[in-house]
Amino acid sequence: MRPLHRLLVGFSLALLTLTLLVGTISAFAFLFPEASNRSIPFYMLRPMHVSAALFWIITGAVSGILIYLPKVYPFAQPSPRVERSFVLLWLSTIGVIFTAYAFKKFGGREYWAFPPWLGIPLLVAWVCLLVVYFRAWRSRSDSPLYVWMWTTGVVAFLATFLEQNLYHIPWFRMSFLRELTVQWKSNGAMVGAWNQMIYGTALFLMVRISGDEKLAKSRSAFFFYFLGLTNLMFNWGHHIYNLPTNHWIRHIAYAITMTEWILLVNIIRGFRAKLASDRKYHYQLPYRFLAASEYWVLANLVLALFMSIPAINRYTHGTHITVAHAMGATIGINTMILLASFGYALKIDRLGSALRKNIAKYFVLVQVFLVIFWLALISAGVLKAWRETVLGMNSFDEIMRPVRVVLYLFAIAGVGLFFSMLPIIRAYWLALKQLGQGAKNVSHNTIQQPMEEQPN
Amino acid sequence: MRAFLLFLCLACAAFTGFVYTSEGPRTEAAPSPAALAGIQLWQDKNCQSCHQLYGLGGYMGPDLTNVARKGDQYMSSFLKSGTERMPNFQLSESEIERICAFLHWVDQSGSARVSADAVHWTGSYIIKP
Numbered sequence: 001m002r003p004l005h006r007l008l009v010g011f012s013l014a015l016l017t018l019t020l021l022v023g024t025i026s027a028f029a030f031l032f033p034e035a036s037n038r039s040i041p042f043y044m045l046r047p048m049h050v051s052a053a054l055f056w057i058i059t060g061a062v063s064g065i066l067i068y069l070p071k072v073y074p075f076a077q078p079s080p081r082v083e084r085s086f087v088l089l090w091l092s093t094i095g096v097i098f099t100a101y102a103f104k105k106f107g108g109r110e111y112w113a114f115p116p117w118l119g120i121p122l123l124v125a126w127v128c129l130l131v132v133y134f135r136a137w138r139s140r141s142d143s144p145l146y147v148w149m150w151t152t153g154v155v156a157f158l159a160t161f162l163e164q165n166l167y168h169i170p171w172f173r174m175s176f177l178r179e180l181t182v183q184w185k186s187n188g189a190m191v192g193a194w195n196q197m198i199y200g201t202a203l204f205l206m207v208r209i210s211g212d213e214k215l216a217k218s219r220s221a222f223f224f225y226f227l228g229l230t231n232l233m234f235n236w237g238h239h240i241y242n243l244p245t246n247h248w249i250r251h252i253a254y255a256i257t258m259t260e261w262i263l264l265v266n267i268i269r270g271f272r273a274k275l276a277s278d279r280k281y282h283y284q285l286p287y288r289f290l291a292a293s294e295y296w297v298l299a300n301l302v303l304a305l306f307m308s309i310p311a312i313n314r315y316t317h318g319t320h321i322t323v324a325h326a327m328g329a330t331i332g333i334n335t336m337i338l339l340a341s342f343g344y345a346l347k348i349d350r351l352g353s354a355l356r357k358n359i360a361k362y363f364v365l366v367q368v369f370l371v372i373f374w375l376a377l378i379s380a381g382v383l384k385a386w387r388e389t390v391l392g393m394n395s396f397d398e399i400m401r402p403v404r405v406v407l408y409l410f411a412i413a414g415v416g417l418f419f420s421m422l423p424i425i426r427a428y429w430l431a432l433k434q435l436g437q438g439a440k441n442v443s444h445n446t447i448q449q450p451m452e453e454q455p456n
Numbered sequence: 457m458r459a460f461l462l463f464l465c466l467a468c469a470a471f472t473g474f475v476y477t478s479e480g481p482r483t484e485a486a487p488s489p490a491a492l493a494g495i496q497l498w499q500d501k502n503c504q505s506c507h508q509l510y511g512l513g514g515y516m517g518p519d520l521t522n523v524a525r526k527g528d529q530y531m532s533s534f535l536k537s538g539t540e541r542m543p544n545f546q547l548s549e550s551e552i553e554r555i556c557a558f559l560h561w562v563d564q565s566g567s568a569r570v571s572a573d574a575v576h577w578t579g580s581y582i583i584k585p
């Protein structure tokens with residue numbers, strides 16, 4: 001792996017660690033605001049946590065694309081200078097963003113809470129990435145599906161990023177409903193954009209692990225790609241069902257989101273085949289993360305489909321069920337796929353057996369804590385929905401009193417998640433270090449013979 | 457496949473144009489300069505990390521879409537000195553006025569809660585003005 005890519009992977013792993021650390025602290029700051037307001041207030045922790053999470057996912061997704069691109073396009077003209085510009089600009093801007101948070105400088109928009117001028121270097125960096133990507137892309141015409149997905153992801157990210165900043169044009173602020181609608185149109189579609197990048201990587205890995213190129217060429221795979229793309233473009237309205245906007249925005253989002261039932265049915269139909277392949281590739285650690293992500297897709301899809309029926313959304317909107325959906329998907333699906341991707345790129349299957357056993361053990365613990373974490377958030381949300389919408393309580397403090405008790409369980413599960421994820425991250429770090437020393441030190445005693453064909 | 461992709465992109469562009477220019481069932485008033493300054497303060501102080509508008513935002517404090525109905529004095533008392541849970545942002549009188557103007561503008565745009573009779577048999581809503 002090239003040093004620049006090792007830097008990207010190392011930085012992404014650091015972001016994951018920061019996400020977990022700050023998330024855990026935020027959960028306690030939420031429960032004990034009196035104490036935290038005197039030291040690190042929640043309004044500083046939350047943007048740090050959420051930005052670290054989103055940058056972990058986006059940087060992790062891009063790392064995968066940049067690492068695998070030369071394998072898909074072996075004859076492409078490399079663009080090392082532009083690539084280096086992307087990496088340095090992207091990483092240093094993220095550094096500045098966290099420094100701004102530490103000095104309580106905010107842009108105060110949901111998920112992208114940094115001062116808006118920092119969007120400019122991020123934008124320039126992304127354009128550099130597009131240059132690198134499309135230079136490689138030009139060199140081959142028969143693209144497998146994962147390339148379509150990567151392309152969709154990097155382009156849609158740019159479009160949604162620009163749309164997120166339209167509010168600087170005064171006209172967009174002349175109506176509060178328009179301001180909020182456009183903000184959530186872009187936020188919603190941006191999630192679709194990084195999912196295209198990440199699912200593209202998941203498909204790439206499945207093809208590599210199974211050696212079956214047909215997976216990325218089949219008609220049904222393309223059908224689900226178009227289903228995903230249609231949802232990326234038209235389903236974001238489910239975030240803002242309760243806004244008194246034009247009715248069509250709501251109806252279209254509802255209708256389009258419901259097409260995802262087809263995906264659910266397809267997952268259930270393919271379950272037997274999935275179990276068989278789970279058994280077949282079980283000995284490969286990266287595969288286990290991929291397999292776990294598929295279970296989390298199933299769980300989160302069921303939750304998301306119900307939340308996206310406006311009549312049910314009336315109860316769930318604005319409760320911790322939304323947080324369960326957000327973290328369930330970003331941890332269960334996105335983080336698991338990225339850990340599979342990094343595990344594959346870092347060749348974790350070649351680590352010493354003690355480390356591999358450790359990863360396997362903590363992998364199970366992560367899943368257990370994540371289930372508790374996710375169920376606790378859903379329970380907190382159901383309780384709030386019950387008290388607020390069914391019982392019609394008005395006092396916020398009264399509504400939240402029992403909800404906070406459930407959130408203790410969430411916070412404790414979060415601590416468990418943090419401490420069970422750390423040993424996995426540590427093992428990845430060691431693998432990264434060994435790759436760095438690789439050429440110099442092939443005979444290092446923790447490196448074993450490869451068990452399978454691996455990328456180089 | 458490429459034709460279908462092109463079709464989707466064109467449909468998305470048309471839909472985007474519709475979303476930007478469409479209006480809801482009620483006509484909204486343009487914001488006063490004070491309300492515009494208030495939205496900026498709302499962002500600079502990162503109020504949305506703890507509060508929601510239309511159910512969107514953080515979960516520590518209450519939704520503030522319609523808090524303006526409780527009056528300026530009520531809002532100011534929180535903004536002046538904070539509470540045990542809400543920090544004191546050391547806001548000046550004029551900053552508090554601007555935030556209140558912003559919250560009034562938000563309140564006039566609609567209600568955060570959808571009433572049960574707005575639910576349509578299809579499961580969607582028809583929100584009346």
Ligand code: HEM
Nearest residue numbers: 020023024026027053322323326330331411414417514515
């Ligand atoms: C890889 C790990 C994680 C990722 C990717 C992640 C991602 C996210 C995202 C996307 C949100 C925004 C949710 C929303 O607004 O609906 C969020 C919020 C939050 N997360 Fe995490 N998270 C992670 C781990 C954790 C852990 C271990 C904890 C510890 C308990 C935690 C605690 C929180 C809290 C307290 C919030 C704020 C919820 C609120 O506003 O009340 N997170 N996280």
